[in-house]
Amino acid sequence: ASTASTDFPPRKTFLQDARLHRIVGILLFLLTALMGISFYSYLFHWKEDQDAVFQVKELFSFLFQDQTPVHNAAGHLGAWLAHTFIYGGFGLAAFILPLPCLLMALNLILPRRFYSGLRFSFFAVLLLLSCSLLLAYTLGEHATSYPAGGQFGEAALRFLYAFAGHTGTALIMSGLGMILLLVLIQPLWLRLRQWVAARQTPVSALSTDTPLWE
Secondary structure, eight states: OOOOOOOOOOOOOGGGOHHHHHHHHHHHHHHHHHHHHHHHHHHHHHHHHHHHHHTOSOHHHHHHTOOOOOOOTTHHHHHHHHIIIIIIIIGGGGGGTHHHHHHHHHHHHSSSOSSOHHHHHHHHHHHHHHHHHHHHHHTTTTSSSSOTTHHHHHHHHHHHHHHHHHHHHHHHHHHHHHHIIIIIIHHHHHHHHHHHHHHTSOGGGSOTTSOTTO
16 A cells, blocks of 8 residues: 655745745845935934934943934934944945945845845945045045044055055055946946846846846
8 A cells, every 4th residue: 555655845944935035125124224314314413413422331221211312313323323334434435335235135025136235245345445545535524524434434544644655645545546436336337237228128038036237
């Protein structure tokens, strides 16, 4: 007599569950929105909120117990987040940070990948560090009352001045600017054109596993 087969199709693991991917994608999208709102609000209210953030000794107390009023549109969390990444981090270049988060969110939420997340994140990090240094060199504390390149840009610039002097630093900054134009801006423009062309093709002709920009 034949016995019933006990072989069952393998179940998807927890990390492969599409619902989990969408949940993580939604959380990343909310984080992107929070960063964008807090960074944008920081441009207008950083002076009012700076004293409150400078006095932070315990982050938990500042976020949940501190009654000090802040003007950032994202509240205490937004004031701390923007101060940490803009003033204490990469300056105005910190506005690049939400882009990789947004891309990863879209890749997790949409049925087909929008772009290669790792590749874009790699270029975003290079652009973040380079722009922070360039902003510290071109603007610094002379054009703005706070370091436009953030603490990272200012520290990197001080190292370059000590290492290569003012003339050598000027040459390095010129070369860095040209590298950004040739290596980052031009490929992104070409990929944007490819994406526009792909949007004009029928949906049925596109593979669901192939990124639009690859």
